[in-house]
Amino acid sequence: MAEPSENPAPPQAGPSAAAAAAAEGGEGGISKKAAKKAEAKAKKEAEKLRRAAEQATAQAAAKAAAQTEDLAKDNYGQETHETKLSADVVEVSLKSLGEEHVGRTIELRAWMQNARMQGAKMAFIELREEGNLSIQGIVVASPEGTPVSKQMVKWVGAINPESFVVVEAKVQKPLDTVKSCTVVNYELHITKCFVHAAAPSVLGMTLAAANRPVANFSDEEVPIEQEVEKLSVAPAGNETTNIPAASMLTHLDNIVMHKRSAVQQAIADIRGEVKELYRSYLRSQGFKEFEPPCLIAAASEGGANVFRMPYFEKEAFLAQSPQFYKQIEIAGGRKRVFSVGPVFRAENSNTPRHMTEFTGLDMEMEIKKDYREVVQVLEGVLFHIFRNIQERCAEEIALVRSVYPSEEFLLPEPGKEVRLTFAEGQKLLREEGPEEFRNVSDDEDMSTPQEKALGAIIRKKYNTDFYVLDKFPEEARPFYAKEDPTNRKVTNAYDLFMRGQEICSGGQRIHDPVELEARIRTKGIDPASPGIKEYVDIFRQAGIPAHGGGGIGLDRVVAWYLNLPSVHLAAFYPRTPKRLLP
């Protein structure tokens, strides 16, 4: 609606009227006295008129000013050091917003998620806080031009989405529940609004696009048209499906918007809880935390897939696992230890399951009677994690599922945990698996497709997505794995699986240096080779109790629990052979 042009015409008065009156008298032929009197009267009259005209002009000017001057000008704009909110304002976060705030004036610092004009005198905005919390705000021009003017409404309605703003507003109950925001029972009647940090007018990726499932995880750039076709995950049934999905590369190039998406915030929250639950459970079981080094002098697992680097006059390697150091902790007098930290694999694999850097949740413990004590702790900590995130993160899990649909993660009843031997697993695969796995051998390790097929059989048969395979064949395990003393073809080593994918590998280690050296030779390794020698020597320093442990991949636990299409979505900054940015 256009502004009504109401500039009043100035009143016709002033010196010209007085002159006209004087001329009138002069032309009528009257006496000098009368003429003087008339002149004085005319002057008075003229003065009176002049004053009236002056007054009228001033009034008209004031009226005009009232129409154009912005009486709300201090209530909006770019935030500066002089920006001031009202003295009685209370700062709230949307999480804590409640009935006690209704009618009160609050301060909110948030992102402008959306802003749209509704006519010239009103704008609707959506303000978003950390996580996925959003609230509707209304900016309505006041008839008096303050606290909100039409100029202010127009300005607020044009704020770029994803700018960070500071608003002062009165909390009100909306007439109907708000459908577009997570806060449905309150709305904000904005009285001040300042832009603290402006977003660009065109975003590299909109929030709506960031909230769509990632279209593909290729390390190579793919044209947008192809991306949409390649979409491997079915889009959730909501109104955003007409927004094209972006590739992982686009997400990473727009990391700020990627991270602002509700789905990534939810994944990050779940990951944080998994990590915390891991630590708190192990601490409650008498485990002590330690930090293994990343920089090491030798590649203990044979040197494959290890990053090497110049280190002053020597060479250094990045640790592929903290296992050596976990064992030193046990040798050094600790009963139970755990660590949480980065591990590195220089594997040139571009798959949704691989990264070059990921977070290991490791543990190692003294074995008292039987290595299954370790399996029990590993099962225990994972059950603890699964059961608690189902409760603590129910909303976040639902949110992730709305973008990346998945079946519920099935857990067995307590006491019905599934532990099979590797041989039992292979038997199941031969008997109930697909045609091509009819001849799998008990002596060889499983392939990824075999593992997945077995996971499907176990889900059907035992109603669980989480299980243990124990007693891996001797040939499938490294030199430090303790053989089963009653059957040397297998080891006291196990893997833990989620949805048919390995998330944890572990076992009992050989703690006797003589036995260890013998097995190293059997494996065709020279016990004097770098890394191996230092490893064996540890067991010669003093008497070391039987021990075992395991390493859980945090990224995989999060990704497979949520059945994400790639582990890269579970990582904060996924590292792949082609990508180190951001």
Added chain:
Amino acid sequence: MAEPSENPAPPQAGPSAAAAAAAEGGEGGISKKAAKKAEAKAKKEAEKLRRAAEQATAQAAAKAAAQTEDLAKDNYGQETHETKLSADVVEVSLKSLGEEHVGRTIELRAWMQNARMQGAKMAFIELREEGNLSIQGIVVASPEGTPVSKQMVKWVGAINPESFVVVEAKVQKPLDTVKSCTVVNYELHITKCFVHAAAPSVLGMTLAAANRPVANFSDEEVPIEQEVEKLSVAPAGNETTNIPAASMLTHLDNIVMHKRSAVQQAIADIRGEVKELYRSYLRSQGFKEFEPPCLIAAASEGGANVFRMPYFEKEAFLAQSPQFYKQIEIAGGRKRVFSVGPVFRAENSNTPRHMTEFTGLDMEMEIKKDYREVVQVLEGVLFHIFRNIQERCAEEIALVRSVYPSEEFLLPEPGKEVRLTFAEGQKLLREEGPEEFRNVSDDEDMSTPQEKALGAIIRKKYNTDFYVLDKFPEEARPFYAKEDPTNRKVTNAYDLFMRGQEICSGGQRIHDPVELEARIRTKGIDPASPGIKEYVDIFRQAGIPAHGGGGIGLDRVVAWYLNLPSVHLAAFYPRTPKRLLP
């Protein structure tokens, strides 16, 4: 005492006696009949004697066997799969040992700390568990030879120290309190003892030596005689002072014994609590944990002291700080984040304050009104740590002090926290510091000796070992530091100190891309250079609120709190330019 040689002489009987009797008869000239009669009688006699002799031999053999056979042979020895403890045995840890156990038979798995014979029939042993818990055990030969034989006593008394053993024992109250062990009110009367893992007969470093203060921290090998002279820390006044102290290199070469020492166990326990207190406090303040990457594409701080390595077809760097990533988290919609993880510095410094890999406790947060909100959180988390470890780790701190004596770490009363501006600190140094610091300038950063001198002045003046220096000069801070808008010669940046040594550096960051680029140019850096461009671009992606943070060095907090002679003692596996092992 020698075993009495009681082999009885065999009785003189048998065929020779019968022959003598026959000869007797033959020589006397008697009748054939009488001779035959006599012969038969002699035969009978001989047979009788033979039987008696046989009986006597068997009896003697039985008696001899009773003297040498070991009736306790199943109660000691090398542990095997057949090793069995009694059915009713209860496994205990020394921590949980109490009055309810007196008179009961328990199982304990522990290290043989010491064993000595007391005559032929008794041995005293000391058994040690994780931490510093130890208990006295007594092995006494039973008169019946079981459950404990003299052979068993001798064998147990000869077990190599630092072997891992499993014992079965009855818990008893000792006549006097035990002085040599931490458990003073109970002792163990050993009935079974098995070696689970034997230590070598000569240890690379004894536990007593490992418990002595480290003699020197040089990266070069130093002959032992020199080491003792170089001893920088006064030895604690206990009976172990006649044991020569070893160098840090010797400790690291004997990492198992180094870690078994009570002092290192205590330091590790304190470190673990510091880390946990850091996390739990920040979580309680709304901070969310994330993991920054170690592998990065560019060295953002100019490329000095950064490790570089081949990364597939590219080059990668190891992160010197997670700052860039902390800021992306804030840009990505988090209000408050923290991380705990390794950071790397390729600094060729061989000092007690430097390592090439250490653990960073980092945090970053949105600033609402003033950057001092960040200082308050950093002060808050450190006070929380200091006050809680004083309570939770009182014993461990006392133990460390018994080896590395130090003055108590002074903390101000709540509300009397010391925050000085950098300029105020320099003024103190000029006015109350040593002669050579009379002319220090407000515009230049402080040297380590200046920092230490200021720490001493502040301790005397304000009775605290912990304080903040704020408003560092613009020239002393990097390009991302936010200048004080009211005085552009200084920045909204601060350091936190313990005992005059920096443990945390932080400040408000520039969040506006235009302001950031301008300051980068002022600092003489090209905003398009690798690492810098990616950094600035983050702030262009969307509107990012004002924020600031800090990074605390975990190793330093532990080391300086305990006033250890080197930060290397606080690390699990110290990394120096010359040392990557173990």
